[in-house]
Amino acid sequence: MSQNIRNIAPKSVWNHFADLNAVPRPSKKEERIIKFMVDFGNHLNLETAVDKVGNVIIKKPATSGMENRKAIVMQGHLDMVHQKNADTDFDFDNKGIKMFIDGDWVKAKGTTLGADNGLGVAAIMAVLSATDIPHPAIEALFTIDEETGMTGAMGLEGGLLQGEILLNLDTEEDDEIGIGCAGGVDVTATRTYQEEAIVGNVIAYHIAVTGLNGGHSGMDIIKGLGNANKIMNRVLFDGLENYGLRISEINGGSLRNAIPRESFATVVINSTCKATFLLESEALINNIKQEFKTLEPNLSIDIQEVEIPKKIMEIDAQEKFIKAIYAALNGVYRMSPDVEGLVETSNNIARIIVKEGKIKIGCLTRSSSESNKWDLANSLRACFELADLNVDFSGTYPGWLPNMNASILKTVESTYINLFNTQPNVAACHAGLECGILGQNYPNLEMISFGPNIKGAHSPDERAQISSTQKFWRLLKEVLKNIPEKE
Structure with a gap:
């Protein structure tokens, strides 16, 4: 070879x-x-x-x-x-x-x-x-x-x-x-949460978002490719809003400079909601696939029943986390006013880990404008701090x-x-x-x-x-x- x-x-x-x-x-x-x-x-x-x-x-x-x-x-x-x-x-x-x-x-x-x-x-x-x-x-x-x-x-x-x-x-x-x-800065949001024992008659699912193209979080950000973390969050948000879905753990994305291709979550819902949850989720998945059919033809969102986990996130932390990810910008923030077709400022929600009482969100914010780099970084900071996350800026470069x-x-x-x-x-x-x-x-x-x-x-x-x-x-x-x- x-x-x-x-x-x-x-x-x-x-x-x-x-x-x-x-x-x-x-x-x-x-x-x-x-x-x-x-x-x-x-x-x-x-x-x-x-x-x-x-x-x-x-x-x-x-x-x-x-x-x-x-x-x-x-x-x-x-x-x-x-x-x-x-x-x-x-x-x-x-x-x-x-x-x-x-x-x-x-x-x-x-x-x-x-x-x-x-x-x-x-x-x-x-x-x-x-x-x-x-x-x-x-x-x-x-x-x-x-x-x-x-x-x-x-x-x-x-x-x-x-x-x-x-x-x-x-x-x-x-x-x-x-x-x-472009220059860049790593934006990291963290917090702890209380884990709760599962009570009542529940059923557990493993949700897998896979098959995305991924790519360079700078050069490819303009393409509008799917971000596995954002897509997963849509499924979780819908499940929470309609069926009281509870999160046990999430493992999404990998490196900050790579558009996340995969995300995995373990969740539970009340057993009485099983049929309607699966039906509603299937409709949502079909809509997401339709949105991305040109750019992400191999996108897969799979929901499989699994063994019930021992712990889940406490509800207040879960609601704030899901809403923060929904609100946080991912993708192009501003195009260059001086160079046609050039992205000036963007953000990649690259890594999400929710496990054993800890949340960690890793982003890479890029910009050829120092002032706009920090404008977007502070926008993300405000979004995450409203969800009671602690935000750290590191690795900044011009x-x-x-x-x-x-x-x-x-x-x-x-x-x-x-x-x-x-x-x-x-x-x-x-x-x-x-x-x-x-x-x-x-x-x-x-x-x-x-x-x-x-x-x-x-x-x-x-x-x-x-x-x-x-x-x-x-x-x-x-x-x-x-x-x-x-x-």
Whole structure:
């Protein structure tokens, strides 16, 4: 399987990608991939270092004739999002990703692929290991923990890098040149509640919302895809309003930067309501499926009778919780008034856990406007605090403001036009790239972002396009040749 991947052109990129995917590299558990990268740099006899937070820096001198060009930083992140289908048995902490080729695409078997940002890292590795690619002096920066807090970029000290230009290889559309991105903040709401013993003649059900597309909570938020947590809440709200449904536990979503694909709940109702509850729920489910039939054709909402649990939520906490989730915004909050088609501000209700007397709700709020980021975050805070939840803001990071006059923008844009005889899409994106954070300690660093086509990032449907990777590799090599001279 991996051997087939290794035979794809450009072989150097895909071989390095296969090597990366053989190493487990979940966010916040990057010890093995850090060692792998250090060994890689040392094997090439290149200056290699690990900074105090775990970022790996590998330096390669300019090739002959390129010494007078501006030094560049080539940057990608080492960690990957871990998502899998419910029916996939896979241990991300100990197994390498299982890949296969499907036409023009490379995919993984029931899990995320790791092309975000593994292909960018692999391309940098291919440049570092090459002997036939002209390039200026390179500082390869491999950051950690991009997907769950960007702590690698945040912890990178000023003065470690000397490059004048940064090439971020973490864009997922091959016709796009990234010049800006959204910032973000994690919004977490928690509270405790009293559990009650079940009394009376009741029946218990397991409700499962599955089959949703999921996806990147920034880039895909504009699509209006189904959010499993919000869909589950509709079913719970209807059951509470009409049949006195009581919640035992909920487990919905997973990572903050992934649109939740699945949610599961255990509930009880009075046995006398069984027939009407199931009939009413079926009607509601059909309505929801009808709403999402175009975007989410595989949506499944299944209700199955199960063993009666021992405890349920006390009713006051349950009512406030359900109403808070209903009221809390999920999706696009504001479109950019300046860039057509760009989401400015959004929220993803990513994770909901209700179990054993504790509620935890995890959101990721994004915006290219700092003021609107905090406006939406405070709106969520107000909503949750009205339900007696405690709200915490953490992991905040800034956006990346576009610089239309950057020399590297002109270089990449003209190179793209010369190679492909068409105009690239120069744009900001509604995702969290590390450029904005890196720019805080390196304010004079010109930055640009580009990459190959990667679809379904942050979901088990993630796939990387083979022909697009070839296009990206061709562009990257040509850009390296055209880096401007030192001033």
